Amino acid sequence: MSKKSSAPQRRRFLKSASAGAVGAAAMAAPMVSNAQTTALRFQSTWPSKDIFHEYANDFATKVNNMAGGRLKIEVLPAGAVVPAFQLLEAVNKGTLDGGHGVVAYHYGKNSALALWGSGPSFGMDPNMLLAWHNYGGGKELLAEIYKSLNMDVVSYLYGPMPTQPFGWFKKPIAKLEDIKGTKFRTVGLAVDMYNDMGAAVNPLPGGEIVPALDRGLIDGAEFNNASSDRLLGFPDVVKNCMLQSFHQSGEQFEILFNKGKLDALPAELKAIVDYGVQAASADMSWKAAHRNSLDYVELKKAGVKFYKTPDAILRAQLAAWDKIVAKKGGENPLFQKVIDSQKAFAGRAGQWWNDYTVDFKMAYNHYFGAKKA
Secondary structure (H helix, E strand, C coil): CCHHHHHHHHHHHHHHHHHHHHHHHHHHHHHHHCCCCEEEEEEECCCCCCHHHHHHHHHHHHHHHHHCCCEEEEEECCCCCCCHHHHHHHHHHCCCCEEEECHHHHCCCCHHHHHCCCECHHHCCHHHHHHHHHHCCHHHHHHHHHHHCCCCEEEEEEEECCCCCCEEECCCCCCHHHCCCCEEECCCCHHHHHHHCCCEECCCCHHHHHHHHHCCCCCEECCCCHHHHHHHCHHHHCCEEEECCCCECCCEEEEEEEHHHHHCCCHHHHHHHHHHHHHHHHHHHHHHHHHHHHHHHHHHHCCCEEEECCHHHHHHHHHHHHHHHHHHHHHCHHHHHHHHHHHHHHHHHHHHHHHHCCCHHHHHHHHHCCCCC
């Protein structure tokens, strides 16, 4: 072929290829720019300034960032749409697309729901309880309970909480008799535990606790951790906090979705939600260690006196729990089903954990404990 004849053909080829590229770009561009953003409205069960609400926003931020504009979760604080304890119904009905709270807040609908957090969990810490939930049958049992309640929701559990204090009191609790007759705030099956120990319990939402303490409507209360307790204003009304307890020693957070809204998402966005939960769980644990320890120092500076809950009271909690489990298990087959599942997992995993785990207090005391002369 001559050079004269090949040149026009090359020009025609390049022109055609260029036009094809422009056409392809024109077809592709609208698919990106016009991609639909699914907006989901969530509500937490926490005041806007609480670190728990911050955790809810952390989860939403992770999902929104990974979704690249295709999904946007907005998180409102407690009471913005419904009261904190009405979150489950609101998500079920579609009044809210989702929410952030704890399973124990639904305790009144089925006592078994309190087992994700209340009580000693057969010696499992919060992270081990999440291991049971995800790999030992807990996830399926929770779905079964929600189905029995006609709650069309999808639940993700995450964020193992540090052990919660026994409570804040006007006077230190030195013996079991000191609890008798005390008007006290807690939630979930911890209500039954404190009642068994002689307290008169009022399960108030978080935002109502300190005002009730200030007005003398209750004598003592527990909420959760140094950061939340400080922000809620506990040190402004009481100065004594009893640390260590079995009433809620294995709790975690719950992220709820309306099932219809979640099912409508494409598979890749559902995966982003799933992995977003896991990422938020790890991040929350790290943030809690940082922030709770800082606020623990600040509470001490504010004049709060911290006491270890006496072993006699801790043993009384375990004894009370045994009675609660026997009673509730006899009344509610689903309760007994959850207990049996937890106990089987805890017996195996707990032995492994306790046998393998070194005493970290020994190392801590080696470096930071009081030195002998």
